[in-house]
């Protein structure tokens with residue numbers, strides 16, 4: 001049998017010298033070691049910029065730079081001295097560039113000039129900002145209805161940019177706000193709002209020091225939230241149990257050497273992180289948590305029968321929750337066979353997890369994409385919340401719920417109004433403040449926007465950052481959707497594939513990145529603000545020289561488009577873009593929680609947005625924390641696959657060398673993959689069968705039965721420690737297999753972590 005990849009090096013931990021070496025490489029590779037290094041010293045510092053890497057919180061006394069290998073990559077990626085100037089676009093047609101990889105495109109460096117697509121020469125040509133704004137404004141005004149335009153946001157946009165963007169779109173007349181969070185933590189927002197009245201987590205960073213047990217579900221922090229690893233490690237050192245649920249053995253969750261700890265680095269030692277590592281089947285977490293609850297209720301029955309006190313927190317349940325009886329009945333009605341079959345865990349494993357839960361006084365539950373990108377993600381998060389409610393693990397120190405966000409400001413963007421279903425109180429506030437009639441009709445999310453572009457009812461796409469064409473499912477269909485538009489506009493820092501499927505009129509507008517100094521017309525530097533996963537809002541000011549003199553801030557670009565589209569009669573866009581304090585004043589006037597914004601955000605750690613759920617005040621329909629009592633899904637993809645031949649469940653995740661669709665390099669060090677991305681991880685036993693049947697390199701065929709043919713070609717099989725019947729590979733390459741027609745109930749999130757596929761021999765090889 002093959003060794004799982006990386007097993008010879010299993011002893012080598014995440015972090016450590018490998019991380020340091022990789023950092024140096026990325027700083028040098030960006031050809032900007034000096035500004036990169038300078039920039040790094042300021043990342044997540046009180047007077048620096050917010051790291052564009054992830055949304056993990058910053059320590060209270062942020063005096064020492066929190067080292068993070070992937071933060072280094074994010075910063076040096078932006079601080080590179082490579083450029084993609086007009087001369088580059090003169091050399092390459094758009095059709096030619098479409099043949100390049102994501103890696104090669106962004107590898108050309110920062111965009112420098114506003115560009116307009118010229119269909120005749122199939123090239124982007126330079127244009128003035130004024131001409132760009134004026135044609136964009138005219139094109140938007142020429143649409144029959146504002147709902148024909150889609151305003152996409154990627155979660156790196158600051159609070160100020162996002163607020164101005166929603167103000168622009170709503171003053172224009174639409175709530176069409178497809179947002180990267182629709183593909184990300186949408187299910188968390190929905191489930192938590194139903195359960196606890198707010199779509200955000202309830203813990204602070206310091207709670208991790210106090211917890212007795214931390215359940216880490218469907219998340220790979222070693223790669224995607226490296227600073228979280230430090231907090232998990234400290235917790236483990238204090239004796240907290242770290243209980244991992246992940247089908248894949250992720251090295252970063254097993255052992256971690258802290259690059260900031262000199263002794264550890266010199267001795268080459270590392271600390272274990274996970275005390276328990278459970279490997280459920282893809283989509284099996286709801287069943288696993290139901291099983292834990294079943295064991296907890298059984299322990300409760302036993303305690304009561306023996307005359308001991310209940311193991312549940314009845315004071316909390318009685319006073320603060322609704323629906324526990326129905327939940328208990330639903331759990332009782334779920335058979336152990338259903339639980340073990342769907343979760344793929346044994347009853348003994350589940351009872352062990354329950355034991356940890358019962359022995360802990362304070363429990364935190366964290367999760368990310370392994371939980372949110374399934375059909376039943378909302379129900380799964382409700383189930384995890386149910387378990388936490390049973391012993392009152394919410395609203396007290398060291399305990400709580402923690403959806404670990406993705407993009408560094410994806411949470412803040414939602415807070416300031418990027419929402420296709422805005423609450424009416426917010427629209428009322430906009431109307432009061434600005435005097436325009438805010439659109440009341442709910443708008444499009446990502447899937448809604450794609451559908452509308454495909455059927456022709458949407459004709460304009462504006463992208464505030466991101467890479468819509470590559471981040472979304474069914475790559476070819478989405479490319480067609482974008483190319484069919486009358487107008488496409490992308491505000492971006494680097495070239496990506498979304499820019500290469502231009503509409504009839506198409507603009508590529510280059511903006512300042514977060515690491516760069518942002519000066520207004522009078523030369524005064526401006527700061528923006530962001531909100532992290534712990535609801536902390538803090539300032540961010542760049543320190544590097546802008547990549548080009550032509551660059552404008554996202555805010556200035558939005559203001560330019562807005563003035564040209566809706567005019568400056570009601571809203572003085574230029575004044576807002578000239579002084580971001582004015583935007584913050586408007587946020588303060590229209591969104592609760594921002595009183596004293598301009599003062600509070602200039603304090604070193606910023607301020608925390610009040611989170612009522614963390615104070616045990618639940619603004620739900622019942623005024624209490626709601627239990628759910630859903631049935632388990634009838635069949636997960638794993639259960640469907642089991643009954644068919646050559647059928648696997650594929651999950652699409654991130655390598656260690658990428659940031660979403662941005663590829664920094666071709667290695668995935670912790671998983672032992674180097675120099676390539678077209679790999680397909682499989683259980684060694686499945687792999688032996690596949691190799692015998694198909695050879696070393698295979699094609700992956702989508703089995704989702706909706707009439708679309710889906711094939712991802714030429715992947716190398718790689719053995720890995722994961723459940724049989726499941727496969728894993730990298731996004732965005734595998735988005736060609738993720739169907740637009742498969743999405744989460746209520747969340748509309750594409751099911752990127754459970755795609756039914758078959759493995760076949762290479763088509764070319766077969767023909768040869």
Ligand SMILES: Nc1nc2c(c(=O)[nH]1)N[C@H]1C(S)=C(S)[C@@H](COP(=O)(O)OP(=O)(O)OC[C@H]3O[C@@H](n4cnc5c(=O)[nH]c(N)nc54)[C@H](O)[C@@H]3O)O[C@H]1N2
Nearest residue numbers: 218219220224245282283368369370406407653654659660
């Ligand atoms: N360096 C870096 N940092 C990032 C990003 C990046 O691309 N690069 N992206 C940012 C963004 S936008 C986000 S949303 C986050 C993403 O952070 P993660 O959620 O950690 O991202 P993924 O790589 O998709 O990893 C999903 C993990 O869940 C596991 N998993 C998959 N399916 C299941 C399942 O059914 N059950 C369980 N229990 N586990 C499962 C996978 O094995 C994998 O370990 O990271 C953010 N930070």
Ligand SMILES: Nc1nc2c(c(=O)[nH]1)N[C@H]1C(S)=C(S)[C@@H](COP(=O)(O)OP(=O)(O)OC[C@H]3O[C@@H](n4cnc5c(=O)[nH]c(N)nc54)[C@H](O)[C@@H]3O)O[C@H]1N2
Nearest residue numbers: 154183184465466467471491492493494496660661731752
């Ligand atoms: N199959 C599959 N698909 C997925 C996922 C998955 O796990 N599997 N994950 C989903 C998730 S969690 C997310 S969040 C989405 C991500 O979707 P997006 O947010 O749309 O994608 P990114 O790759 O983060 O966007 C990268 C681009 O952003 C631009 N950019 C970078 N910095 C800046 C900046 O400061 N300003 C501006 N204006 N532009 C900037 C650059 O041009 C870069 O090319 O993808 C989703 N898609």
Ligand SMILES: [Mo]
Nearest residue numbers: 184185406407
């Ligand atoms: Mo995300």
